Amino acid sequence: MKITKDEVIHVANLARLDLDEDSIDLLAGQIGKILEYVDTLNRVDTEGVPSTSYAIFLNNAFREDSVKESLDRDKALANAPEKEDGNFVVPKVINS
Amino acid sequence: MEFESVIGLEIHAQLKTKTKIFCGCSTKFGAPPNTHTCPVCLGMPGVLPVLNKKVVEYSLRMALATNCKINRQSRFARKNYFYPDLPKGYQISQYELPIAENGHVDIEINSHKKRIGITRIHMEEDAGKLTHNPDRPLSMVDFNRTGVPLIEIVSEPDLRSPEEAGAYLRQLRSIVRYLSICDGNMEEGSFRCDANVSIRPIGSETFGTRAELKNLNSFKHVEKALQYEITRQKEILSDGGEVIQETRLWSPDKNRTTSMRSKEEAHDYRYFPDPDLLPLVIDDTWINNVKKSLPELPDERKIRFINKFFLSSNDAEALTSSRELAEYFEECVKQFPNPKQVCNWVMGELLGLLNAEEKTINESPVSTGDLAGLLKLIDKGVISGKIAKTVFEEMAKTGRAPEKIVKEKQLVQVTDVSAIEEVVSKILSNNPKEVEAYKNGKTKLMGFFVGQVMKETRGKANPKIVNEVLKKRLIN
Numbered sequence: 108m109k110i111t112k113d114e115v116i117h118v119a120n121l122a123r124l125d126l127d128e129d130s131i132d133l134l135a136g137q138i139g140k141i142l143e144y145v146d147t148l149n150r151v152d153t154e155g156v157p158s159t160s161y162a163i164f165l166n167n168a169f170r171e172d173s174v175k176e177s178l179d180r181d182k183a184l185a186n187a188p189e190k191e192d193g194n195f196v197v198p199k200v201i202n203s
Numbered sequence: 204m205e206f207e208s209v210i211g212l213e214i215h216a217q218l219k220t221k222t223k224i225f226c227g228c229s230t231k232f233g234a235p236p237n238t239h240t241c242p243v244c245l246g247m248p249g250v251l252p253v254l255n256k257k258v259v260e261y262s263l264r265m266a267l268a269t270n271c272k273i274n275r276q277s278r279f280a281r282k283n284y285f286y287p288d289l290p291k292g293y294q295i296s297q298y299e300l301p302i303a304e305n306g307h308v309d310i311e312i313n314s315h316k317k318r319i320g321i322t323r324i325h326m327e328e329d330a331g332k333l334t335h336n337p338d339r340p341l342s343m344v345d346f347n348r349t350g351v352p353l354i355e356i357v358s359e360p361d362l363r364s365p366e367e368a369g370a371y372l373r374q375l376r377s378i379v380r381y382l383s384i385c386d387g388n389m390e391e392g393s394f395r396c397d398a399n400v401s402i403r404p405i406g407s408e409t410f411g412t413r414a415e416l417k418n419l420n421s422f423k424h425v426e427k428a429l430q431y432e433i434t435r436q437k438e439i440l441s442d443g444g445e446v447i448q449e450t451r452l453w454s455p456d457k458n459r460t461t462s463m464r465s466k467e468e469a470h471d472y473r474y475f476p477d478p479d480l481l482p483l484v485i486d487d488t489w490i491n492n493v494k495k496s497l498p499e500l501p502d503e504r505k506i507r508f509i510n511k512f513f514l515s516s517n518d519a520e521a522l523t524s525s526r527e528l529a530e531y532f533e534e535c536v537k538q539f540p541n542p543k544q545v546c547n548w549v550m551g552e553l554l555g556l557l558n559a560e561e562k563t564i565n566e567s568p569v570s571t572g573d574l575a576g577l578l579k580l581i582d583k584g585v586i587s588g589k590i591a592k593t594v595f596e597e598m599a600k601t602g603r604a605p606e607k608i609v610k611e612k613q614l615v616q617v618t619d620v621s622a623i624e625e626v627v628s629k630i631l632s633n634n635p636k637e638v639e640a641y642k643n644g645k646t647k648l649m650g651f652f653v654g655q656v657m658k659e660t661r662g663k664a665n666p667k668i669v670n671e672v673l674k675k676r677l678i679n
Contacts, residue, residue: 183237
């Protein structure tokens with residue numbers, strides 16, 4: 108097994124996913140297979156190849172520091188399930 | 204057992220750019236909620252963040268000013284966690300390859316210099332603002348601050364006391380303000396501080412378990428919270444207990460730290476390089492250009508003040524703590540080249556006035572020209588030092604020039620010997636008992652006679668002449 112049930116539960120919890128017992132087993136198997144597949148890459152000889160995080164060979168895309176018009180507030184809030192006085196409204200959170 | 208405390212600080216400084224780090228929304232403070240937002244900072248799907256070049260420039264200024272090594276290649280990473288002030292579900296920050304590492308600043312406590320290491324400086328975006336409703340079970344979210352650029356400056360665990368932590372924090376604040384990259388306002392949150400603190404037996408090389416303190420939003424709170432936390436940990440260890448690694452929140456009204464256990468789990472941030480942002484490559488030309496643009500920094504200026512103006516280390520440090528104050532002082536000295544006296548007046552009367560009125564030096568009602576003018580009046584003997592304080596108060600109140608106030612209120616010092624002699628005669632004949640006592644050796648009464656003369660002349664008599672006349676008359 109590439110991934111344990113406990114790890115699946117932990118990751119699901121971090122992603123705020125509520126999984127039942129059956130899905131946990133199912134996902135552990137599926138994620139395990141995906142990880143095994145990705146492991147194929149380890150067979151490639153990477154001797155002397157620098158590590159990279161990007162697939163394109165570009166650096167440094169910048170903007171100048173000049174103000175652009177912001178979004179109209181009604182538009183910004185258009186998809187909010189709840190809003191009040193120009194704010195998004197969420198269930199109360201205090202350091203949780 | 205004797206313990207020592209080990210403290211490291213994480214400082215977040217909001218950069219004074221006009222726009223956010225990855226979009227063109229304004230960073231202006233105090234706008235109505237959610238009016239400075241756009242699809243990028245609201246985290247809408249499919250948008251592309253583009254780095255604000257000024258943020259890199261400001262970060263380079265800080266890196267150079269704190270003697271850091273600049274990484275020629277650095278990159279942005281996603282820090283994943285859920286909290287309603289973070290619309291994307293991740294914060295764009297830097298993790299591996301931050302813009303700068305391995306720097307230091309020097310602090311001074313009781314004339315003792317100490318070098319504090321800086322582990323790293325990285326760029327990141329600020330989160331939004333939450334307001335919790337006191338009556339209803341809901342919180343309001345304002346994303347205006349989301350995406351405002353921050354630099355996080357992480358120190359080595361080199362600080363050994365709350366005082367050192369305070370001095371380090373003040374030093375960094377002074378630097379960001381000299382560099383004009385952050386306004387350094389702790390109360391308003393543009394300059395924030397978290398502290399990692401642990402204790403260990405003196406002589407021990409290993410670190411104890413640390414607590415992370417949050418909500419330290421003023422210089423006073425930082426030192427008080429650290430002091431509280433150190434005492435708390437000492438008590439636990441002395442009772443044979445164990446310190447738990449956790450985040451603790453400082454409550455200024457209760458004067459204590461309390462556990463914020465709920466956050467523990469969120470520490471699994473699953474950082475990974477942000478595929479939306481290209482690697483940042485910084486070349487020598489860029490670094491050299493920023494280097495050339497750096498202003499004189501507080502430490503350099505302090506040394507110059509000591510050498511050029513012969514000020515004490517304490518005076519020089521206080522005057523250079525803010526760039527504006529240092530400039531005010533230098534401007535005054537240009538017009539009245541007696542640094543020591545200018546220093547006394549700036550540190551005494553002027554700062555006293557500004558503190559009382561809660562004003563900054565830029566809002567000083569007394570201009571550099573007028574303060575220099577006042578000192579010239581004392582120097583030329585037109586007014587006494589004592590009267591000058593009255594004139595200063597009037598200048599502060601009305602913003603008028605000292606020469607005008609002196610003339611109008613007829614405060615010109617009386618240096619006419621015969622006029623002073625006349626007053627002295629009057630005082631002596633009104634106080635025969637004291638004169639007798641003086642002549643019998645109670646010479647301390649001189650102060651009394653001087654006081655009477657000054658009172659009679661409403662402080663305008665030249666004190667030196669008063670003394671001479673009195674001595675001459677009392678001896679005969």
